[in-house]
Amino acid sequence: MYPPVTLPVTNEYGYFEIRLESIGGLGANLCGKMLGELGALYLSLNALSFSSYGSEKRGSPVKSYIRWSPASTPLRINSPVLRPHVLGIFHEGLIGTYPVLDGISADTKIVLNTPLSCDEAAEKYNISIGTLYCLDALSIAMKSRSRINMVMLGAIARACPFIPMESVESLCKNTVGKKYPALIEANLLGLKMGYEKTSEQKLSHRSKHASDMALESPASSALAKETYVWGYKNAPIGGINTRPGSTVSNDLSPSREGYIPLFLQERCINCGLCDSTCPDMVFQFAPGIYKGKETMVNQGLDYRHCKGCLRCVDVCPTHALVKALEKDYPEKPYSMLDQDLLPAGIQYQKTGANSWITSDSYLDEKRIDGGIV
């Protein structure tokens, strides 16, 4: 047992709060549970942790909430953490797609999994408040043969100097080690590397709340708060879809865990197995010539629809699809938007019964009559 810690900062209820933003498959749920256990069993605090996630095992957004308080302060709230003292972002692709930066303030320590430096990340994601901790958790996890959640746990410990690192290591041995003894060394290494390889930068001393800043500065899109126009007085009767849409706008990029299928066209025999295997219609086939015959030819991939499951890599008989690190390919070869293959006649027809929605208009227009503005 370690001596009780003193929480460095608490909210008006006396709680220290942590929120983890992730996608399914990166282990944020387990990381949240471990942080809850760390508070209760190792730091002599009151602690609770819970997560929210969808039915999919991988790829969909996951939030994990952890709340700590001193032993003398009972935890009486079990609602989501809105103004975190520590915000762990396990996947940088979430920023801008989902309001994961909501609720940050000058007190917030933002632990971000990114290959970028703190300066670059602050600039790219327009983060100007709080303290930023950056680390390339995917590369560290690959090097240490551990998982992103252990690396991020080490980085969170680094951002919270009041947590003794030995307590986190004991926690890791007692949880992961008991279940998977063969993996304990790799996970302890991932934890240690996450702690050591995290860079830190204080961004601003402004005490203003981030969402207030977003209201003042619409340009700060990464901080923008979702605003809903419909309420209980004016929302349409349940079940009415006032705005039919199309999956053509579906961008699954944030669902990828750092890997993409890379297409090597010279090896492709146009068998179509990838197309029938892919659950998200990523592959773009169009009439063409292969070996002197007219056939459907694989033109490339619409990576916006690719969630990175890599089933296509498994099924390709000629290794024309191979697993690659996404960060190594900022310009993806053979990237082909599906709307580029639409026949000319249907590109600009209006939506409605028995008609086609346009790719372009759907992607450009803003939702104005409800939902997210």
Ligand code: SF4
């Ligand atoms: S499965 Fe491989 S060989 Fe077959 S069409 Fe797809 S990429 Fe080409």
Ligand code: SF4
């Ligand atoms: S990894 Fe392959 S099968 Fe999976 S979504 Fe992407 S293109 Fe489709």
